Amino acid sequence: MSRREMNFVEHSTGVNGLEKVILREVRGFSAEVYLYGGQVTSWKNELGEELLFVSSKANFMPPKAIRGGIPISFPQFSNHGFLEQHGFARNRLWVLDPNPPPFPTTSTNKAYIDLLLKHTEDDAKNWPHRCEFRLRITLGPGGDLMLTSRIRNTNTDGKSFTFTFAYHTYFAVTDISEVRVEGLETLDYLDNLKNRERFTEQGDAITFESEVDKVYLSTPTKIAIIDHERKRTFVVRKDGLPDAVVWNPWDKKAKTLSDFGDDEYKHMLCVEAACVEKPITLKPGEEWKGRQEISAVPSSYFSGQLDPRRVLLYSNP
Numbered sequence: 001m002s003r004r005e006m007n008f009v010e011h012s013t014g015v016n017g018l019e020k021v022i023l024r025e026v027r028g029f030s031a032e033v034y035l036y037g038g039q040v041t042s043w044k045n046e047l048g049e050e051l052l053f054v055s056s057k058a059n060f061m062p063p064k065a066i067r068g069g070i071p072i073s074f075p076q077f078s079n080h081g082f083l084e085q086h087g088f089a090r091n092r093l094w095v096l097d098p099n100p101p102p103f104p105t106t107s108t109n110k111a112y113i114d115l116l117l118k119h120t121e122d123d124a125k126n127w128p129h130r131c132e133f134r135l136r137i138t139l140g141p142g143g144d145l146m147l148t149s150r151i152r153n154t155n156t157d158g159k160s161f162t163f164t165f166a167y168h169t170y171f172a173v174t175d176i177s178e179v180r181v182e183g184l185e186t187l188d189y190l191d192n193l194k195n196r197e198r199f200t201e202q203g204d205a206i207t208f209e210s211e212v213d214k215v216y217l218s219t220p221t222k223i224a225i226i227d228h229e230r231k232r233t234f235v236v237r238k239d240g241l242p243d244a245v246v247w248n249p250w251d252k253k254a255k256t257l258s259d260f261g262d263d264e265y266k267h268m269l270c271v272e273a274a275c276v277e278k279p280i281t282l283k284p285g286e287e288w289k290g291r292q293e294i295s296a297v298p299s300s301y302f303s304g305q306l307d308p309r310r311v312l313l314y315s316n317p
């Protein structure tokens with residue numbers, strides 16, 4: 001199919017009648033986004049292989065968040081505050097943004113949508129602020145998936161607000177015990193399993209043999225997740241998001257999650273571009289931007305560095 005005939009953006013109905021949007025690119029890549037949560041729930045390569053994990057037990061039913069894909073933690077990461085766990089953005093109905101402010105750079109991407117989350121009077125009871133959260137989700141011609149969040153303080157009472165944030169990305173992996181994460185070695189992290197105590201990561205790349213729930217601090221902008229068995233490497237690139245959360249519930253915790261299969265921990269790993277340690281403060285009228293771009297490449301392309309041809313070809317803004 002030629003690029004001109006292609007339907008890059010299709011509006012459709014998903015599980016339980018929830019509205020979703022399918023993004024497609026010419027070579028066969030696709031992604032699905034639910035308006036509920038403003039949440040990516042599928043990202044497939046040109047062979048139709050699913051790259052994100054969504055639990056077989058996920059509830060696609062408000063008010064619970066969808067377990068898998070890319071939920072958004074806002075305005076509170078996890079339980080680091082007095083709001084509901086991971087904030088409210090992941091269990092609100094977003095709307096299509098009819099008139100998003102332009103991005104400073106022009107791009108020829110066609111498979112994208114703009115979503116908007118407006119803070120309701122109801123939400124304001126728990127979080128007494130006004131804000132506009134604009135989310136652009138783009139599927140690039142090379143299959144890369146880009147999420148850009150623009151959050152603006154629209155308070156009219158002159159008050160600033162403060163938030164923490166994460167793109168809670170669930171990557172699909174073949175076997176967690178054969179997975180390695182590169183880019184976080186020797187960094188400091190807060191261990192959520194040890195009262196957020198601060199430690200320093202030792203040695204080599206990170207591997208997995210038990211529950212992990214860590215917030216790595218001030219990480220490089222590029223992190224690689226290597227799935228040895230599938231010979232696939234996910235590359236996470238991030239901007240405006242200094243931290244990175246790594247989470248896998250392992251067997252015991254998995255059993256306590258009602259929307260997560262007992263053995264599913266073997267096939268997922270969350271690596272989350274985040275801003276946790278130093279919350280962001282916005283004055284009225286100010287805007288913050290945070291961006292995550294993920295790509296999946298054959299592992300042979302990755303040897304400590306991204307393949308330079310891909311970087312040149314697909315580094316879209």
Ligand SMILES: O=P(O)(O)OC[C@H]1O[C@@H](O)[C@H](O)[C@@H](O)[C@@H]1O
Pocket residue numbers: 078085086168192213214245247272
């Ligand atoms: O079950 P939830 O609310 O989606 O959270 C899942 C996990 O999300 C991670 O980001 C947190 O670090 C964990 O502490 C938490 O358990």
